[in-house]
Amino acid sequence: MIRLRHKLNRGSFALDVDVEVPDTGITGVFGESGSGKTTLLRCIAGLEQLDGLPVHKRNVGYVFQDPALFPHLTVRGNIEYGARRATTHRVDSAPVVEMLGIGGLLDRKPNSLSGGEAQRVAIAAALLRSPDIVLMDEPLASLDRRRKDELLPYFDRLHDELAVPVIYVSHDIDEICRLCDHLILLEDGRVAADGDLFDVVSRVDVPMLSGQNAGVVLWATPVDHEEGLTRFDFGDGDIWAPGEFEVGRHPMRLRVAASDVSIVRERPSQTTIQNVIRATIEAVHPVDSATALVRLEAGNQNLLSQVTNRSIRRLGLAVGDRVFAQVKSVTVRH
Amino acid sequence: MSIFHPMWLSIQLAAFTTVILILVGTPIAWWLSQTKTRWKPAVQAVVAMPIVLPPTVLGFYLLILLGPDGAIGSWWVQLTGSALTFSFAGLVIASCVYSLPFAVQPIQNAFESLPSQYLERAWTLGASRLDAFFSIVVPLSVRGFISGIVLSFAHTLGEFGVVLMVGGNIPGETRVVSIAIYDHVESLNYAAAHRMSLLLIGFAFIVLMAMFMLNRRWGAR
Numbered sequence: 186m187i188r189l190r191h192k193l194n195r196g197s198f199a200l201d202v203d204v205e206v207p208d209t210g211i212t213g214v215f216g217e218s219g220s221g222k223t224t225l226l227r228c229i230a231g232l233e234q235l236d237g238l239p240v241h242k243r244n245v246g247y248v249f250q251d252p253a254l255f256p257h258l259t260v261r262g263n264i265e266y267g268a269r270r271a272t273t274h275r276v277d278s279a280p281v282v283e284m285l286g287i288g289g290l291l292d293r294k295p296n297s298l299s300g301g302e303a304q305r306v307a308i309a310a311a312l313l314r315s316p317d318i319v320l321m322d323e324p325l326a327s328l329d330r331r332r333k334d335e336l337l338p339y340f341d342r343l344h345d346e347l348a349v350p351v352i353y354v355s356h357d358i359d360e361i362c363r364l365c366d367h368l369i370l371l372e373d374g375r376v377a378a379d380g381d382l383f384d385v386v387s388r389v390d391v392p393m394l395s396g397q398n399a400g401v402v403l404w405a406t407p408v409d410h411e412e413g414l415t416r417f418d419f420g421d422g423d424i425w426a427p428g429e430f431e432v433g434r435h436p437m438r439l440r441v442a443a444s445d446v447s448i449v450r451e452r453p454s455q456t457t458i459q460n461v462i463r464a465t466i467e468a469v470h471p472v473d474s475a476t477a478l479v480r481l482e483a484g485n486q487n488l489l490s491q492v493t494n495r496s497i498r499r500l501g502l503a504v505g506d507r508v509f510a511q512v513k514s515v516t517v518r519h
Numbered sequence: 520m521s522i523f524h525p526m527w528l529s530i531q532l533a534a535f536t537t538v539i540l541i542l543v544g545t546p547i548a549w550w551l552s553q554t555k556t557r558w559k560p561a562v563q564a565v566v567a568m569p570i571v572l573p574p575t576v577l578g579f580y581l582l583i584l585l586g587p588d589g590a591i592g593s594w595w596v597q598l599t600g601s602a603l604t605f606s607f608a609g610l611v612i613a614s615c616v617y618s619l620p621f622a623v624q625p626i627q628n629a630f631e632s633l634p635s636q637y638l639e640r641a642w643t644l645g646a647s648r649l650d651a652f653f654s655i656v657v658p659l660s661v662r663g664f665i666s667g668i669v670l671s672f673a674h675t676l677g678e679f680g681v682v683l684m685v686g687g688n689i690p691g692e693t694r695v696v697s698i699a700i701y702d703h704v705e706s707l708n709y710a711a712a713h714r715m716s717l718l719l720i721g722f723a724f725i726v727l728m729a730m731f732m733l734n735r736r737w738g739a740r
Contacts, residue, residue, distance in 0.1 A: 230643055240642035247643035253636035257658045270645030314644050
């Protein structure tokens with residue numbers, strides 16, 4: 186584990202963080218704008234307290250929201266900039282260049298690159314510095330939807346192939362659910378919750394993860410295809426998701442939003458919703474005067490359902506009840 | 520006497536002044552571009568003063584400061600045995616003061632137009648402050664440096680009042696081209712004044728045009 190301990194007072198804003206993150210995999214930092222996500226990264230890198238250990242001695246790789254490649258250097262010059270100054274050489278250039286798909290760009294100047302290409306070059310530069318930790322500050326936020334979709338697969342590869350720990354800041358919970366293994370929720374400069382991604386997102390008592398942000402991540406293995414859908418083995422039933430994924434491979438991540446899950450007492454006989462899963466109510470937590478979050482247990486994993494307090498009362502739902510969860514939509518993440 | 524002699528002296532003076540100004544002006548420009556102190560406007564005003572003050576005012580105080588009884592002059596006499604006033608060395612010092620804003624301002628402007636992200640990225644990629652300055656800031660501020668070099672050189676070449684006050688008119692030592700032209704006009708030697716003036720006009724034109732061409736080339740990158 187790596188301990189992150191940072192305090193900073195900036196008049197109207199104070200950061201006070203003391204948290205441990207795993208030394209492998211990607212840790213997501215999620216929070217609204219102004220919650221101190223970027224400030225936390227800047228503190229780790231030494232960019233905030235300039236009187237401490239100098240930035241260049243901290244051995245961090247930093248990927249900024251804006252790639253800000255050095256315009257007077259070629260792509261090759263840019264990615265070698267950090268490598269040449271690295272104190273330890275643990276990362277070879279060839280696999281990184283290959284992984285990020287920038288082999289064809291090496292002799293170009295940064296101003297001829299697209300936003301997504303520039304960001305891939307910036308990531309390569311940060312990795313070739315052979316850092317002890319990689320800090321990513323919303324690396325996708327400055328890109329439009331199309332460029333983002335173009336870049337996400339490279340992040341999936343980073344997730345699978347990277348040996349160094351990554352701290353990934355984002356205000357997009359879906360992005361974090363796709364890429365991260367561990368999660369820190371930041372609110373007003375403080376840690377509101379932290380832990381394993383799968384555990385944290387299935388909590389019902391974290392106000393930050395309610396409404397649009399509420400939803401779980403599931404592991405499920407694809408078993409077969411039918412009519413453009415893939416059937417995933419889940420609990421004592423199936424989940425169908427759009428797209429055709431390689432069957433029998435390792436389990437994949439499914440993201441299920443709480444607003445897409447409804448609860449019924451009896452298994453419905455006729456419904457357009459394909460995914461009906463037997464589940465047990467584990468917790469009920471009111472979010473506001475109208476709605477509540479219900480945590481369901483199914484196949485040793487959790488589902489969240491966002492329902493109205495009125496429905497809870499009318500159906501008489503209580504912890505321990507055996508019910509059926511209707512899952513309207515699932516996105517396959519990884 | 521050759522018309523080239525005062526011209527050559529002017530070029531030497533301008534060259535010395537420019538080299539010193541780039542060495543001294545760059546740190547000042549960097550400090551001004553990065554500082555958050557509330558004294559910044561005061562320092563900027565001091566640096567910019569030579570632009571608005573009449574050369575006679577500058578020349579007057581420099582004469583006192585550099586004179587054998589002045590703060591710098593007396594120290595120089597102790598060090599070298601000769602006076603700073605009415606000497607080439609004195610002229611170089613006076614020119615540095617006089618042309619300082621012409622070196623500092625374009626370089627400072629170039630520094631200020633650099634996004635701070637470049638520096639922060641360079642640091643996180645393992646570059647020390649000094650390393651980042653020379654590997655990132657300087658190459659990206661080339662236009663500012665070219666402007667600073669050309670402007671301080673040209674401005675020193677064209678100075679008259681300060682030179683007259685501090686340097687006087689000693690052939691081979693302080694008789695620069697602007698003084699020589701004044702001299703020729705005073706003695707009604709218009710032909711000689713024309714030759715030198717035209718030479719200076721041609722030189723100034725070529726230098727400035729070269730700067731703008733260089734700027735365009737660097738700007739088109």
